[in-house]
Amino acid sequence: MFKLLKTIAKAGESTTKYPFAPLEVGDAFRGKPEFEPEQCIACAACMRACPANALIMETNEQTGIRRWQLSLARCIYCGRCEEVCPTGALKLSAEFELAVTNKADLYQEAEFSLSHCLACDQAFAPKKAVQYSLDLLIQDGLGESQVEQWTKLLNTCPECRRKQNMLEGEGILQGHMLTQEFTDERN
Amino acid sequence: MRGIKPLIGNDHTQAIPLAVDEHTAKLKGTLLKDIKRSAYVYRVDCGGCNACEIEIFATITPVFDAERFGIKVVASPRHADILLYTGAVTRAMRMPAIRAFDAAPDPKIVISYGACGNDGGIFHDLYCVWGGTDKILPVDVYIPGCPPTPAATIYGFAVALGLLDQKLKAKHHIEGEKEVVTLKHTGIPLELKVLIEREARSFAGYRHGQIIADEFMEILVDAKPDNVDAKIKAYLDKRGDPRLSEIITNLNAAVLERLGQGQAKKVAVNQGCAELEG
Numbered sequence: 001m002f003k004l005l006k007t008i009a010k011a012g013e014s015t016t017k018y019p020f021a022p023l024e025v026g027d028a029f030r031g032k033p034e035f036e037p038e039q040c041i042a043c044a045a046c047m048r049a050c051p052a053n054a055l056i057m058e059t060n061e062q063t064g065i066r067r068w069q070l071s072l073a074r075c076i077y078c079g080r081c082e083e084v085c086p087t088g089a090l091k092l093s094a095e096f097e098l099a100v101t102n103k104a105d106l107y108q109e110a111e112f113s114l115s116h117c118l119a120c121d122q123a124f125a126p127k128k129a130v131q132y133s134l135d136l137l138i139q140d141g142l143g144e145s146q147v148e149q150w151t152k153l154l155n156t157c158p159e160c161r162r163k164q165n166m167l168e169g170e171g172i173l174q175g176h177m178l179t180q181e182f183t184d185e186r187n
Numbered sequence: 188m189r190g191i192k193p194l195i196g197n198d199h200t201q202a203i204p205l206a207v208d209e210h211t212a213k214l215k216g217t218l219l220k221d222i223k224r225s226a227y228v229y230r231v232d233c234g235g236c237n238a239c240e241i242e243i244f245a246t247i248t249p250v251f252d253a254e255r256f257g258i259k260v261v262a263s264p265r266h267a268d269i270l271l272y273t274g275a276v277t278r279a280m281r282m283p284a285i286r287a288f289d290a291a292p293d294p295k296i297v298i299s300y301g302a303c304g305n306d307g308g309i310f311h312d313l314y315c316v317w318g319g320t321d322k323i324l325p326v327d328v329y330i331p332g333c334p335p336t337p338a339a340t341i342y343g344f345a346v347a348l349g350l351l352d353q354k355l356k357a358k359h360h361i362e363g364e365k366e367v368v369t370l371k372h373t374g375i376p377l378e379l380k381v382l383i384e385r386e387a388r389s390f391a392g393y394r395h396g397q398i399i400a401d402e403f404m405e406i407l408v409d410a411k412p413d414n415v416d417a418k419i420k421a422y423l424d425k426r427g428d429p430r431l432s433e434i435i436t437n438l439n440a441a442v443l444e445r446l447g448q449g450q451a452k453k454v455a456v457n458q459g460c461a462e463l464e465g
Contacts, residue, residue, distance in 0.1 A: 015252045016338070019345060023338045028395075037360040039368055052302065052309040052333075072355070073305035073319075076333035083393035087368050099330045099343035100353045103321065106305070106331060110360040132368050139370060140377040 025094045030077045032095040033070060035108060039089035042066050042112040042126035046081035046090055055081060064114040064123045072098060072106040087132070117157035119164070124157035190285060190323055202322040205285065215294035219349045225257020226296075226348060229267030231287045234316065235274030238334040239301040243271065251337040258344055264290040269347060272320040275303035275310040281323055288324055296347050299326045300340075302333040371401070374408040379445060386441050390434045399431065403438055 016023060025031070047057045047068075054074040058067045081090045100106055114123035115130045134147075134154055142150060153161065192201045207215075230243055246253045247260055261267055264287040276284060288297070299320035302308035307318030320326050330343035345351040372380055383404060388396035402422070410418045419439060423432045 014250055015255070016250060018251070018338050019341055019351065032355075035358075037362070038366055041368055053311065054302075054306075071306060072331050073329060074302055074308060074311060075331065076302050076309060078333075079394055083397075088371065088397075089368075096332070096336055096339045097342045097354050098332065098335075098339065099328055099346040100355050101328055101346065102353075103305075103326075103329055105353065105355050105357045106329060108358040110358075110362070112362045128362070128366065128368055132370075135368075135370055136377065139373060 023096075025096070029094050029096075030079050030092045032072065032093050032098055033075065033077075033081060034091050034093040034095070035070060035110070036089045036091075037068075037110040039087045040068065040110065040112070041087055041089075041129040041132045042068060043086065043129055045084040045086065049080040049084045051078060051080065052076045059114070059123075061114070061123045064116065066112045066114060066126055068110040068112065070108045072108070073103065115155060117160055118152060118155050119160035120157060122157050122159075130154050190281075202281070202317050204321060204323055204325055205288065207325045211293045215296070218294045219296075222348055225259060226268045226344070227259050227261045227266050228269045228271050228344075229261055229264045229287065229291065230271045230273065231264075231284055233272055233274035233280040233284050233304070233320070234277035235301065235303055239273035239304075242334040242337055242340060243273075243300070246337040246340040251341060253341055253344065256341075256344070264288075265292065267291045267295065269296045269298060269344070271298050271300050272304050272324070272326075273300045275307045275313070276317040276320060276323060278315050278317065281317060284320075284323060296327045297324055298328045298330060298343060298347055300330050300343075301335060302331060305329045305331055308333060372404045372408060375404055379442065380404065382441060382445055383438055386438050387434065390437065399434055400438075403435060407442075 042057070044057045047055045052074050054071045054076070056067075056069045056071070058069075059065075060067070077092065079092050082092050098106075112126045112128060115125050115127045116123050134151060137150060138147065156164065190203055190205055192203050193199065194201055230240065232240060243260065245251060247258075253259075258269075264270065268291075270288060270291055272284065274280070288295075297320070299305050303310060304320045307313075307316060310316050311318045317323055321329075328343055328347040330339060332339050335343065342351065346353055375383075384397065384400045387400035387403070390396060391399055403419075406418050406422055407415065419435060423435060426432075
């Protein structure tokens, strides 16, 4: 009997204090995906990566709005969205206390506006994604003289850009590469 | 048939959740207000992968010990106060699930457990599932997770018994005017940044690779050419992880190699431009 009590005393208490004290979780714990809408460019990479279709994006060209929705009910907390997010807007946190009585509280939404094409006024890409690509180009060393030209180019939808880039079109950027001398030199 | 609406066309049936009558709802309210006894849980597996079951049993083992709150898993729905539904509700399990619900004495609490039970999870669009407990039964509490951890399960029970309040709230963000994404590590040339991220990912995968690349680039931005090696060494010593040391050493080597090459390449490009202009 004494031996048993000694063993018990030595083993100590293994039961966690939770829920009376906060529970410590590991570094790599994958809890609730924490979404920072300000950092999101609405590129829909997370939506494509989501294996459970918990992340949904809907584009409405008429209203010019792209809707992002995360259903925490369906989310399997795999972290694929965090892997693919180019701006780090989605990060899995250590938050695990997610039980709800009202199912509507499991849904998180965000709305992003679309950029309209300068030529045909068609909504084609999220405004923030266009701005982000311009910022990246500037970071990559785009000269100040070119910024205006590129802003115009990036704010044009792919269809119109293709038309403008025809040989006789306006706004052609790579014209110097189409001359005979340049081709000879490259070959 | 109970809980099923026959349809004409390609969709043959549609599930309708069973309704709770007023009297039962009132009873439940009273039960939750002054619950003094322990609550017994009956677990209904409606076609889950058994990960949820493993976590439920982890919850009642000594480490998390839900039994210290009087929460006990019982073998029959006739003893149960709480019904715990796991799995995406396959067609074959619809009737047994309803029978378990009927067998439990009123007032009872229905908990939908795990991603599958809440919304069908990864099985939500399969032909043979109803996709969630709430498609067939009135659900009181949803515990998300795939599977929910034992701690999340205890929290869910506490929410179901009205001991703790729910923390999660629905969020709706609308893009503000002039909302711009800030770029990270603007102090580092984009080409170098891409190289570091790519190398780090090839060593440690996307998630951890990105974390390592971010930390490495922060060191690079802060440091000056003469103290960069010392800073990297201090960082690695602080972590004391041989795997991290290996990756960072390789990243550093890749960066140095590119910097050496980069200067030579720049000279070549400049010469090329001069020739073209000339």
